[in-house]
Amino acid sequence: xxxxxxxxxxxxxxxxxxxxxxxxxxxxxxxxxxxxxxxxxxxxxxxxxxxxxxxxxxxxxxxxxxxxxxxxxxxxxxx
Amino acid sequence: xxxxxxxxxxxxxxxxxxxxxxxxxxxxxxxxxxxxxxxxxxxxxxxxxxxxxxxxxxxxxxxxxxxxxxxxxxxxxxxxxxxxxxxxxxxxxxxxxxxxxxxxxxxxxxxxxxxxxxxxxxxxxxxxxxxxxxxxxxxxxxxxxxxxxxxxxxxxxxxxxxxxxxxxxxxxxxxxxxxxxxxxxxxxxxxxxxxxxxxxxxxxxxxxxxxxxxxxxxxxxxxxxxxxxxxxxxxxxxxxxxxxxxxxxxxxxxxxxxxxxxxxxxxxxxxxxxxxxxxxxxxxxxxxxxxxxxxxxxxxxxxxxxxxxxxxxxxxxxxxxxxxxxxxxxxxxxxxxxxxxxxxxxxxxxxxxxxxxxxxxxxxxxxxxxxxxxxxxxxxxxxxxxxxxxxxxxxxxxxxxxxxxxxxxxxxxxxxxxxxxxxxxxxxxxxxxxxxxxxxxxxxxxxx
Numbered sequence: 001x002x003x004x005x006x007x008x009x010x011x012x013x014x015x016x017x018x019x020x021x022x023x024x025x026x027x028x029x030x031x032x033x034x035x036x037x038x039x040x041x042x043x044x045x046x047x048x049x050x051x052x053x054x055x056x057x058x059x060x061x062x063x064x065x066x067x068x069x070x071x072x073x074x075x076x077x078x079x
Numbered sequence: 080x081x082x083x084x085x086x087x088x089x090x091x092x093x094x095x096x097x098x099x100x101x102x103x104x105x106x107x108x109x110x111x112x113x114x115x116x117x118x119x120x121x122x123x124x125x126x127x128x129x130x131x132x133x134x135x136x137x138x139x140x141x142x143x144x145x146x147x148x149x150x151x152x153x154x155x156x157x158x159x160x161x162x163x164x165x166x167x168x169x170x171x172x173x174x175x176x177x178x179x180x181x182x183x184x185x186x187x188x189x190x191x192x193x194x195x196x197x198x199x200x201x202x203x204x205x206x207x208x209x210x211x212x213x214x215x216x217x218x219x220x221x222x223x224x225x226x227x228x229x230x231x232x233x234x235x236x237x238x239x240x241x242x243x244x245x246x247x248x249x250x251x252x253x254x255x256x257x258x259x260x261x262x263x264x265x266x267x268x269x270x271x272x273x274x275x276x277x278x279x280x281x282x283x284x285x286x287x288x289x290x291x292x293x294x295x296x297x298x299x300x301x302x303x304x305x306x307x308x309x310x311x312x313x314x315x316x317x318x319x320x321x322x323x324x325x326x327x328x329x330x331x332x333x334x335x336x337x338x339x340x341x342x343x344x345x346x347x348x349x350x351x352x353x354x355x356x357x358x359x360x361x362x363x364x365x366x367x368x369x370x371x372x373x374x375x376x377x378x379x380x381x382x383x384x385x386x387x388x389x390x391x392x393x394x395x396x397x398x399x400x401x402x403x404x405x406x407x408x409x410x411x412x413x414x415x416x417x418x419x420x421x422x423x424x425x426x427x428x429x430x431x432x433x434x435x436x437x438x439x440x441x442x443x444x445x446x447x448x449x450x451x452x453x454x455x456x457x458x459x460x461x462x463x464x465x466x467x468x469x470x471x472x473x474x475x476x477x478x479x480x481x482x483x484x485x486x487x488x489x490x491x492x493x494x495x496x497x498x499x500x501x502x503x504x505x506x507x508x509x510x511x512x513x514x515x516x517x518x519x520x521x522x523x524x525x526x527x
Contacts, residue, residue: 022366036367055249075235
């Protein structure tokens with residue numbers, strides 16, 4: 001879980017670098033193609049990861065042994 | 080008729096209210112009154128109206144906008160015990176007695192405030208608030224830890240806002256008592272739990288909703304301060320209202336004005352993340368297209384690019400494969416037709432025994448006709464494909480440098496055999512070669 005987010009931050013930076021490189025008109029066509037393909041692949045992966053995030057709100061509760069366990073949490077409407 | 084009471088002074092109402100006002104304002108020019116605020120109303124004019132009361136009495140209070148701006152306490156809430164300073168007066172239009180307040184402060188706040196300042200100074204000297212100690216928040220937290228009361232408004236606001244900003248984000252709540260005896264220890268235990276193994280959170284929100292200074296006190300206590308100070312995970316403090324400050328706010332990596340604000344700070348909107356990626360994708364496409372056009376416009380590049388130079392060769396290969404396909408298909412078709420005809424012939428022979436020969440022969444003929452129709456349609460389609468390919472070949476030939484040279488254009492190259500596209504690349508005296516449709520000529524640049 002933690003790794004996924006670190007990947008996202010690094011991936012965004014990488015994608016921005018690729019775009020920056022491709023911006024340069026002196027980049028040879030062959031290299032430009034490689035950058036373009038890498039960027040499109042990476043961004044598609046990032047979008048998928050973002051859209052796939054489907055987690056829940058959990059709360060910690062003590063079980064019979066006194067250990068903390070996670071269970072689903074829904075805040076009550078009234079205080 | 081004479082008055083029955085000639086000696087009695089008869090006041091007009093306004094005279095009396097004015098007299099009362101004058102008397103009160105002189106006699107009670109500067110008073111301090113302790114009571115509980117109720118019916119607090121901040122008018123659109125900026126004046127504050129409320130009633131000050133205790134168990135056995137009540138008094139109307141008005142604090143005009145200018146005084147409110149200078150007041151020690153600026154945000155008054157119902158139920159707060161306060162000391163109001165001001166002048167006793169009368170509102171002449173209604174003949175109502177009221178206090179015109181010049182200042183108000185929370186009862187006992189003086190002591191609390193002094194203690195808070197002393198604490199703040201002590202921690203500051205220990206380096207607990209050093210800016211270089213502040214940890215950066217993750218761009219996209221995989222999981223957000225929250226230490227707060229599970230029943231308060233704070234947790235409700237945080238969950239609601241996080242769900243709105245980033246549906247599906249993971250949140251884990253450590254339920255803690257946030258005021259009263261033992262609250263500080265519970266809050267500290269929560270922060271320590273999330274810093275322990277297995278909790279897997281990337282950022283922490285520690286806080287509670289609004290309350291009196293006493294209610295918020297746990298966030299000034301040593302266990303909470305130490306736990307935030309030691310936390311490896313970045314901590315956002317979210318205690319009370321905008322105007323409330325606690326030591327936790329200073330030692331935290333980021334102070335949010337309210338729990339709602341903490342939820343806004345902890346993660347960007349999902350749509351913004353997606354928007355950023357789409358923006359970068361479009362930039363990629365734009366740059367690629369621009370690069371492509373640039374290269375395409377250069378003839379020499381077009382010829383030297385292996386993929387393109389190879390194109391006519393690929394077309395030939397394709398045409399050959401198509402031809403091969405044509406034969407194979409025709410063969411298959413013939414085989415299938417033969418099988419069918421064979422079947423019909425066998426059937427015809429059998430039927431002939433029943434003297435229906437004429438009829439069966441007719442059917443056989445129809446099948447043969449059908450077969451020919453299909454074969455001719457197939458041939459037409461093949462012809463069309465071929466023509467399309469020939470068209471492409473023609474277009475490609477148009478791009479051939481030889482073709483363009485034939486139209487009267489020429490190609491200039493420099494000493495290194497590089498194609499010259501820009502006169503600025505040449506200097507007077509440079510040797511160049513000019514290639515025509517037929518032959519080449521050596522030349523020298525006379526003038527830039």
